[in-house]
Amino acid sequence: MKIDLLKQSLYLEMESFYLITTEDDGEDLRTIRSLMGGLVRKARKVIPADDDVRVKIHKLLQLMYGDWGFECDPQHYFQTENLYLSYVLRSHRGMPVSLGCILLYLADKLALPLYPVMFPTQLILxxxxxxxxxxxxxxxxxxxxxxxxxxxYEGTFGFGATMSQEDLAVAKPHELRERFAQLAKSCLIREEHNDxxxxYIESRLLNYKYEDYPYKAFEPYERRDRGLVLAQMGAYHAAVEDLQYFVxxxxxDPTAFMLMAQLPEIKKELHNDLLH
Structure with missing residues (x-):
């Protein structure tokens, strides 16, 4: 696994997310890359190349969260805007995955040994x-x-739950992309950004057409999520097909049991639409 690919994979996925889900034809992409480049240049001026590695990491964290004032906003934690680099880079507010993305990008450019970990609660480094x-x-x-x-860990899994070494291992690029995608879809669906x-879901479903795609087993989950979006949009016939496929x-799967209970209501809505 190439280290530069690992550190950049989350940034590249967030770029892709922006390009797929917005309608500005990539107009902000140049701004995003300019702002990221500006942070790299500022960091290189402040962090001498011959400093001790631990000192360089400490200085980078001080720059990011001290001098530059990046922070997570708990009042707006799960808002979709926190997943768009253009917003995060301008406002200096985001969530762990977007701030972690920026840190990893800077670490790559500064040759610092920072790596992503897919901890169960959130991204950590x-x-x-x-x-x-x-x-x-x-x-x-x-x-x-x-x-x-x-x-x-216990906050998520209960008192006495024990972490494994896998919970603290360096993530693989496709794991990062999948984790980001799940979070992004959840935010979009909850805020009813249906289009x-x-x-985004259909762009991901295209990947599953390739037999060697590492997460092909997740295709039913993409179909489930598409079905939920289609139901919100009133496209009940297509929604039923996707949701039944997932079930x-x-x-x-726990969500399959919930969908079994919801499918009759969705089919009823489909029937009413056909009558009208």
Whole structure:
């Protein structure tokens, strides 16, 4: 696995998300790249190349969360705008995945050993220096010790739940892309940005046509999400097809049981539409 690909994969996915889901024909892309380049140049001026690696990482975090004032806004945490780099770079507000994306991009350009970790609660970063590992929360740029990580883990899975080494391992590029996609779809669907959600899902479904695509097994979930969007849009016939496909392919999934209960109501809406 190429390290530069790993560090840039989240940034590239966020660029792709912007291009697919907006209608400005990529007009903001030049601005995004200009702002990112500006951050790289500022960081290089402040962080000497011959500094100790640990010192350079500390200075980068101080720049990002101190001097530049990037932060997560808990009041608007799951808003879709936090997934658009143009907004995050202008407002200096985002969520862990978007701020982590910027940190990883800068780490790549500065040759710093920062890597993404697909922790169950959110994206976190790890610094690997001289056979020692430190974990960083992109929410605020602070270091996380084992007790902090355990507390976050138990907050999701319950008291006494135990982390595994896999929970703290360096993520693979396609894992990052899939995790971002799930979050992005959730935000779009919840805010009823149906046209954008539909375009994003259908662009991803194209990938599953290739037999060697690593996450081909997730095709039913994309079909499920498309079905939910189509139902919100009133396209009940197509929605029923997608949702039934998911239930048949993933009958033991918890959401399949909920959909089984909802499908009769959706079919009723379809029937009413046909009558009118």
């Amino acid at each position: 790890r610094a690997d220096v001289d056979n020692e590992v430190a974990f960083i929360d992109p929410w605020d740029g602070k270091y996380l010790n084992q007790q902090d990580l355990q507390k976050l 954008a959600a539909l375009k 048949e392919k993933c009958p033991d």
